[in-house]
Amino acid sequence: xxxxxxxxxxxxxxxxxxxxxxxxxxxxxxxxxxxxxxxxxxxxxxxxxxxxxxxxxxxxxxxxxxxxxxxxxxxxxxxxxxxxxxxxxxxxxxxxxxxxxxxxxxxxxxxxxxxxxxxxxxxxxxxxxxxxxxxxxxxxxxxxxxxxxxxxxxxxxxxx
Amino acid sequence: xxxxxxxxxxxxxxxxxxxxxxxxxxxxxxxxxxxxxxxxxxxxxxxxxxxxxxxxxxxxxxxxxxxxxxxxxxxxxxxxxxxxxxxxxxxxxxxxxxxxxxxxxxxxxxxxxxxxxxxxxxxxxxxxxxxxxxxxxxxxxxxxxxxxxxxxxxxxxxxxxxxxxxxxxxxxxxxxxxxxxxxxxxxxxxxxxxxxxxxxxxxxxxxxxxxxxxxxxxxxxxxxxxxxxxxxxxxxxxxxxxxxxxxxxxxxxxxxxxxxxxxxxxxxxxxxxxxxxxxxxxxxxxxxxxxxxxxxxxxxxxxxxxxxxxxxxxxxxxxxxxxxxxxxxxxxxxxxxxxxxxxxxxxxxxxxxxxxxxxxxxxxxxxxxxxxxxxxxxxxxxxxxxxxxxxxxxxxxxxxxxxxxxxxxxxxxxxxxxxxxxxxxxxxxxxxxxxxxxxxxxxxxxxxxxxxxxxxxxxxxxxxxxxxxxxxxxxxxxxxxxxxxxxxxxxxxxxxxxxxxxxxxxxxxxxxxxxxxxxxxxxxxxxxxxxxxxxxxxxxxxxxxxxxxxxxxxxxxxxxxxxxxxxxxxxxxxxxxxxxxxxxxxxxxxxxxxxxxxxxxxxxxxxxxxxxxxxxxxxxxxxxxxxxxxxxxxxxxxxxxxxxxxxxxxxxxxxxxxxxxxxxxxxxxxxxxxxxxxxxxxxxxxxxxxxxxxxxxxxxxxxxxxxxxxxxxxxxxxxxx
Numbered sequence: 012x013x014x015x016x017x018x019x020x021x022x023x024x025x026x027x028x029x030x031x032x033x034x035x036x037x038x039x040x041x042x043x044x045x046x047x048x049x050x051x052x053x054x055x056x057x058x059x060x061x062x063x064x065x066x067x068x069x070x071x072x073x074x075x076x077x078x079x080x081x082x083x084x085x086x087x088x089x090x091x092x093x094x095x096x097x098x099x100x101x102x103x104x105x106x107x108x109x110x111x112x113x114x115x116x117x118x119x120x121x122x123x124x125x126x127x128x129x130x131x132x133x134x135x136x137x138x139x140x141x142x143x144x145x146x147x148x149x150x151x152x153x154x155x156x157x158x159x160x161x162x163x164x165x166x167x168x169x170x171x
Numbered sequence: 172x173x174x175x176x177x178x179x180x181x182x183x184x185x186x187x188x189x190x191x192x193x194x195x196x197x198x199x200x201x202x203x204x205x206x207x208x209x210x211x212x213x214x215x216x217x218x219x220x221x222x223x224x225x226x227x228x229x230x231x232x233x234x235x236x237x238x239x240x241x242x243x244x245x246x247x248x249x250x251x252x253x254x255x256x257x258x259x260x261x262x263x264x265x266x267x268x269x270x271x272x273x274x275x276x277x278x279x280x281x282x283x284x285x286x287x288x289x290x291x292x293x294x295x296x297x298x299x300x301x302x303x304x305x306x307x308x309x310x311x312x313x314x315x316x317x318x319x320x321x322x323x324x325x326x327x328x329x330x331x332x333x334x335x336x337x338x339x340x341x342x343x344x345x346x347x348x349x350x351x352x353x354x355x356x357x358x359x360x361x362x363x364x365x366x367x368x369x370x371x372x373x374x375x376x377x378x379x380x381x382x383x384x385x386x387x388x389x390x391x392x393x394x395x396x397x398x399x400x401x402x403x404x405x406x407x408x409x410x411x412x413x414x415x416x417x418x419x420x421x422x423x424x425x426x427x428x429x430x431x432x433x434x435x436x437x438x439x440x441x442x443x444x445x446x447x448x449x450x451x452x453x454x455x456x457x458x459x460x461x462x463x464x465x466x467x468x469x470x471x472x473x474x475x476x477x478x479x480x481x482x483x484x485x486x487x488x489x490x491x492x493x494x495x496x497x498x499x500x501x502x503x504x505x506x507x508x509x510x511x512x513x514x515x516x517x518x519x520x521x522x523x524x525x526x527x528x529x530x531x532x533x534x535x536x537x538x539x540x541x542x543x544x545x546x547x548x549x550x551x552x553x554x555x556x557x558x559x560x561x562x563x564x565x566x567x568x569x570x571x572x573x574x575x576x577x578x579x580x581x582x583x584x585x586x587x588x589x590x591x592x593x594x595x596x597x598x599x600x601x602x603x604x605x606x607x608x609x610x611x612x613x614x615x616x617x618x619x620x621x622x623x624x625x626x627x628x629x630x631x632x633x634x635x636x637x638x639x640x641x642x643x644x645x646x647x648x649x650x651x652x653x654x655x656x657x658x659x660x661x662x663x664x665x666x667x668x669x670x671x672x673x674x675x676x677x678x679x680x681x682x683x684x685x686x687x688x689x690x691x692x693x694x695x696x697x698x699x700x701x702x703x704x705x706x707x708x709x710x711x712x713x714x715x716x717x718x719x720x721x722x723x724x725x726x727x728x729x730x731x732x733x734x735x736x737x738x739x740x741x742x743x744x745x746x747x748x749x750x751x752x753x754x755x756x757x758x759x760x761x762x763x764x765x766x767x768x769x770x771x772x773x774x775x776x777x778x779x780x781x782x783x784x785x786x787x788x789x790x791x792x793x794x795x796x797x798x799x800x801x802x803x804x805x806x807x808x809x810x811x812x813x814x815x816x817x818x819x820x821x822x823x824x825x826x827x828x829x830x831x832x833x834x835x836x837x838x839x840x841x842x843x844x845x846x847x848x849x850x851x852x853x854x855x856x857x858x859x860x861x862x863x864x865x866x867x868x869x870x871x872x873x874x875x876x877x878x879x880x881x882x883x884x885x886x887x888x889x890x891x892x
Contacts, residue, residue, distance in 0.1 A: 047418075
């Protein structure tokens with residue numbers, strides 16, 4: 012039986028077995044490849060999406076559990092006219108990504124944090140931002156979150 | 172290994188002797204093919220390195236892949252600067268994996284370095300050079316080489332040659348002397364007559380003119396883009412999910428496969444009953460390879476369930492007794508054969524036995540390649556550190572002519588040395604799988620398979636000895652170290668020591684030893700810079716002053732060290748329970764000194780508060796991205812130092828996922844103060860040199876705090892013991 016859910020504001024019907032992780036349903040059934048596979052055990056956060064606004068590691072949630080809920084992926088963050096979410100723009104301004112593979116998940120985690128706290132403190136950033144980045148972009152992630160919440164200048168030093 | 176290295180140097184010097192200065196123009200047929208593969212319509216393709224469209228868009232073909240290091244933007248900056256292009260109209264694409272695009276500028280960089288400056292091969296690890304020699308299908312990314320070799324010897328030269336040709340073409344059309352023409356923002360300008368021509372309208376004719384490989388390059392002070400922190404061209408697609416990595420690539424009717432390899436390396440598959448997998452919904456096929464079993468299904472989840480249902484039997488290849496401890500024991504035995512150092516008159520000899528474990532690159536994107544064999548042709552899509560070599564290897568595995576195989580390079584979710592084709596087992600696997608099925612198939616490795624079947628940073632044991640004179644100066648130094656390859660210059664130190672000798676003892680296990688960001692500089696940098704710290708404390712001197720006393724007045728090294736001491740406030744009061752550690756390592760032609768401020772948590776584990784790095788790589792092309800590379804290098808170095816290790820027990824790798832291979836997270840990663848010294852010296856690398864000083868700087872800070880010397884990594888094993 013297809014699973015009825017909402018993804019990025021659109022009603023969708025997913026023809027996957029109920030135990031299929033949400034991650035693979037998004038990537039393979041809906042073609043939303045911005046959400047990444049990193050570890051499969053909810054340890055790295057590359058697969059982070061929002062389910063009813065809550066940050067969720069989609070590799071470890073069966074697709075059956077999101078029936079009737081609302082899922083937002085990195086592809087659904089920008090405005091319908093294509094304007095980037097302020098967190099995405101802050102990521103560009105601070106030149107955060109290197110390989111970029113973990114950044115969809117990092118951005119989803121940051122958006123959820125900002126939604127929950129408004130202007131997160133350093134301790135709240137430490138506590139909430141637990142996704143792995145192997146390129147070591149953490150200092151710039153911190154900067155971008157501060158900039159997106161009006162707590163620091165937008166661009167990083169040296170930017171032309 | 173020393174012999175092999177010399178053999179390569181001699182061979183390459185002979186090979187290059189005749190055509191050293193013409194090499195990057197290639198022969199006529201290669202040039203023709205490169206142009207055919209890039210130019211369409213009224214495009215002007217300049218030797219396949221770059222094309223200018225009628226719409227003025229400049230497309231730079233990068234022979235270096237992107238796995239996060241940002242060098243494609245830097246390469247485009249270098250070409251655009253010499254071309255006087257309008258930066259807003261510059262794009263970068265991967266060069267096709269075709270021999271016509273083999274990166275001769277990279278080869279030239281290596282060779283001219285070696286021929287022109289004996290001992291400057293010092294800037295490259297011997298192991299890396301020998302691999303280059305083996306795989307001369309040169310389209311490699313690694314060795315922090317893109318900007319300093321390909322950029323300097325390729326991009327700038329092509330940009331200048333193309334500019335000269337555009338000017339010559341404009342001179343003919345305007346019927347004015349070329350000397351009256353200037354160039355700016357993709358236009359050739361004749362100020363006298365107030366006329367100008369767009370590059371786009373000149374390009375096709377200009378590209379057909381004879382190109383001058385000795386066109387004058389700009390002087391430093393004329394640079395417009397080199398030295399500017401322009402935003403990276405690849406970043407916008409990496410914040411909205413639109414960037415397509417190898418693992419994201421999809422074709423119609425594509426199936427997905429996953430794999431289980433023999434748990435002990437060199438083991439073989441003896442038997443497997445495919446029935447339990449075939450019973451899983453969505454599974455279509457089970458394929459037996461020599462040392463692995465593969466399940467193909469409609470999707471990754473179904474393939475994984477099918478694989479988990481199987482009970483394959485493998486041999487242990489005769490390595491069932493191998494362990495981390497047995498490797499260290501064998502290495503210690505080899506090191507013990509090194510001659511003992513005698514104490515200087517009135518002084519003493521210090522010794523220290525250091526150890527570093529196997530490490531995994533743990534790039535975030537697991538191995539994934541897609542392939543389709545159809546009508547005798549094999550196409551492969553994905554990310555590897557040498558597309559051309561990958562193509563040649565796939566052809567061999569598939570039993571096809573190279574002309575019938577194409578590799579389509581894509582961006583990568585990290586690499587750090589893991590994705591060099593010679594030890595990327597997935598190339599052979601996907602080629603063999605694709606030849607057995609009529610549909611396109613994507614092979615994805617699970618994280619567990621990746622960690623357990625990696626190509627690791629070599630496990631190394633070193634026995635260090637140094638003489639310390641009564642004048643508090645080092646009088647001699649020997650390093651006996653055991654690993655599979657000769658670490659060459661990476662086992663040396665940047666200090667003046669009268670008798671320095673690093674002695675390699677070849678130790679080969681069944682493990683694949685590979686390149687891990689900064690190659691051997693991370694293990695040896697940790698050993699040497701920790702041991703220097705031991706000597707400083709033994710001499711009763713401040714570790715910064717002790718290092719300084721072994722550097723030449725006026726040297727680049729001394730300036731780097733002094734600057735990091737100054738910026739970190741070395742010697743000034745710190746918060747209670749905090750201490751600084753310092754270290755300096757020179758690698759890939761770049762000098763980096765770092766200071767780490769640390770304290771110790773209640774459970775004995777380290778807490779890092781801040782890090783400082785001072786870098787002299789000669790000239791930075793993009794300081795914004797160069798700083799990112801140094802920040803990332805330090806954090807990766809700290810992560811490895813604190814908790815990363817690959818252990819072997821009964822021949823099997825113990826660690827399996829990020830749950831037991833801990834990567835440093837944001838809360839534990841320090842902010843980094845990065846400062847560049849623009850010395851103008853010969854350009855060094857930037858992707859790797861930031862990493863090696865991090866581990867010893869942290870370990871030295873911990874010694875200052877606790878009096879306990881860390882001689883074996885990772886640190887958590889020591890503080891928890």
